[in-house]
Amino acid sequence: MPEGTTKPGASDASRRLEKTFDPASFEQKWYRSWEAERRFEPSGPASSPRFVMVIPPPNVTGRLHIGHALGRTLEDVLARWNRMRGHRVLWVPGTDHAGIATQMVIERQLASEGIDRRTLGREGFVARVWAWKREAKDTIQTQMKRLGCSLDWSRERFTLDPDLSRAVRHAFVQLYREGLIYRGRYVVNWCPRCGTAVSDLEVVHKEVDGKIYQIRYDVPGVRSGAVVATTRPETMLGDTALAIHPEDPRTAKLRGKTAVLPIVGRELPIVEDPILVDRAFGTGIVKVTPAHDANDFSTAERHNLPAVVVIGPDARMTKEAGADFAGLDRFEARKAILERLASENRLVATEDHRYALGHCQRCDTIIEPYLSTQWFVKIQPLADPAIQAVQQGAVRFVPESWAKTYFAWMENIHDWCISRQLWWGHRIPAFYCENGHITVSEEDPKACATCGLGRLEQDPDVLDTWFSSQLWPFSVFGWPEETTDLKVFYPTDVLVTGYDILFFWVARMIMAGLHFTGKAPFHTVHLHGLVRVGGEKMSKTKGNVIDPIEAIDEFGADAVRFALAAAASSGPTVSLEKQRLSGSRAFATKLWNASRFALGQFDPERPDGTPPRDLELPDRWILSRLSYAAGEVARQLELFRFDEAAQAIYSFLWHELCDGYIEMVKPRLSGPGASTESREAARQTLYRCLADSLALLHPFMPFVTEEIWEKVTGQVGTLIVTAFPRQRPEWSDPGAERSVEALRALVTRVRNYRGERSASPTEPVELSIDPASAPEILSDLRNLSAILVHLARLSDLRFEAPLEGATRDVVAGAAVGLSLPRPASSADRSRAEKTLSELDREIETLSAKLRNPSFLDRAPAPVVEKTRRRLAELEQRRSALSGATA
């Protein structure tokens, strides 16, 4: 096959598209072009509205997954759409150091080399992480460029950059001085494997099947002693009291007594505590282990009880646990203690028990509540304004149902443990002198602020990674400096992210933004769903992971983007199947081929897309539909309904433009009988539809639309800044829509009739339209008769009452007769009878309704009227059809 057989006048290669659609051949070219033309930087007059987003900075732990691709696609759709509607758009890129997650990645790497991070030392280890970070950042950047993200790379940031680190330090110092950061000894969530404290949010609760043990403690003076229940017998070595409810008659005899801790022999006061003890549960007696349970810790504070740490940071029993158990792992200790209790006859009962147990979000190790000195943010004073901001509408969630979840969490929020016993992150700016004083300051202090001692040591710990992420919407612009960028681009407009980090990040950004800048960091939060495949979370073990780059290689970036946007409904899951990807690629191919056809019509002179005055019915119809589609895309995008917006442009382009309009006008474009004026009207209309479709689709499929745009308009790389098409009231033409829809219905009816009569598509069918029917569309139908004959492949079309023997029907209000030059078979007749009985059923339903007095009485008049009309239509069809079969 000779490539590109030339048609007369079609020799200009710049106006031709290759026969095969190959996205890889142009994607990178266009991204480089946009970058070179600095299209991703905010531009346009300062008076035009701005649209600002910050990227949720991906962790520098590795590669982006398909979930990132979803979020970035939605953001890019918004960025490109707003750019095209004339906004000054800024979308800030960057990455997150992701303290614990990244440190773990490197530790795993080291482990595979047989190295422990401690042998490298803190500096050596951190240097190694930095080297990794540079690599990971490049990978991530390349991935986002492949996806087409129109991020302003000149403003790229990293949470450990010097200026962002300064923001972190400033925020810490400010909160400390305001009394909103404090240091203290409390029970925190401790991961023994990671060797660090974690926040409540980093603990994943999972149901486990375990046992609950009842243990008898001796109580001098009470023969039966005290039986307590526990799921964690190993912690009993750290008991410092028993607790009962002050109003529980069952345990009244224990009041004021002292119990003896088995094995250890320690005397335990029996305290009365209505908060800790639930009268309705178990024996009504609770063991109090202040060092290993947060509730017990606060109980101990209320009653002035000591805390004994019996499990160390490595989850092994401490010296305090006694010589028999010290050094044992916590679960080995449990076994040993149970054996001892059993041998002492103190184990009263062992029952199966299902309960929730905290696991480390990162490594799945069972979390140990651990008494240690940590830094905390006092959160209530920050949470209150953040609650109000959402209540008062300064920040809104889309979908709005997330506000409920937000409130529920914010209203029961606990202080935030922000210190981490890690090496990778922002070091806590607290310095200790030998006298135990703390100096907190933005610059490294030379001497203790309290006693002036010169020898200071900085706190070895780092901050929770989210402490810096919460500052992201303003730290990227140079806060706390009053930079120009901060003034111009903050607060931002929209934040797009998955709902899984609503608490981790979104809520904290709102709190931090309000506290540090006095402004909510964005007015709208769009929370999208999580990507699932076949209803399941993607996981490497299930082998259903879709890698975005592999998908782009296979289907093209535009198809990946379109599939993601089209799948992004308002629900909590975004279901992505491979078939969706191939379906989106087919759509891109369809656009490609339709454009090839159109380009063939635009020679030798390129139309300018100005529809002439003497438009014909199909032209007016498609422009009316185009205008509607343009309005619909914008309306849906306003609502963050990316799926509906994608659907609107999809069905216009494929079903109306390609299947409808192009097929209707082919004879006018290339047929011998068409007049120059008629051809010109079709060319201009086709050009307008194609150019506007490219623009409407560009936010979703930037590469292929830019590629075709060049061929269609002759402009290179300008689609990205072309005005987004708007709904045009002057193009709205309900009359043309009605007539052309009627035409399409007639064509379908004829094809359908061939099916009923088992006729081949080429068998001649005669159609007659009764001129007495449907007077309002009759003249339009006469105008459209050439198209009707062509599309329906009619052998004859007459505007007269149906002939004897024809199959009668009513289509779009017009009484028609259809006939083939051969008699109907019995099969044909039974099909017709089936249609009739279906009609009868529906007629009966409707007339029953209209016979119902309360329906007539209470239903609104338009509904009754509509029902009447529908019934009349059905009866008309019925009598037409039965006339033919009778």
Added chain:
RNA sequence: AGGCGCGUGGCUCAGUGGUAGAGCGCUUCCUUGACACGGAAGAGGUCGGUGGUUCAAUUCCACCCGCGCCUACCA
């Protein structure tokens, strides 16, 4: 335990107080000068169950069943 959400054709999902929609898949036909990653026609659903409100419920309410997710200090 509480909260939120979901249960619609084979699959994945939209949607609405007035006799159900899309994409994919399936069946049949069509290699017609843009496109077989295509065109045409078609089959396929008591909208989880039971009650209630209503002239009318897939849509609103209650309860139940099933499935997710989030939050949670019941020893």
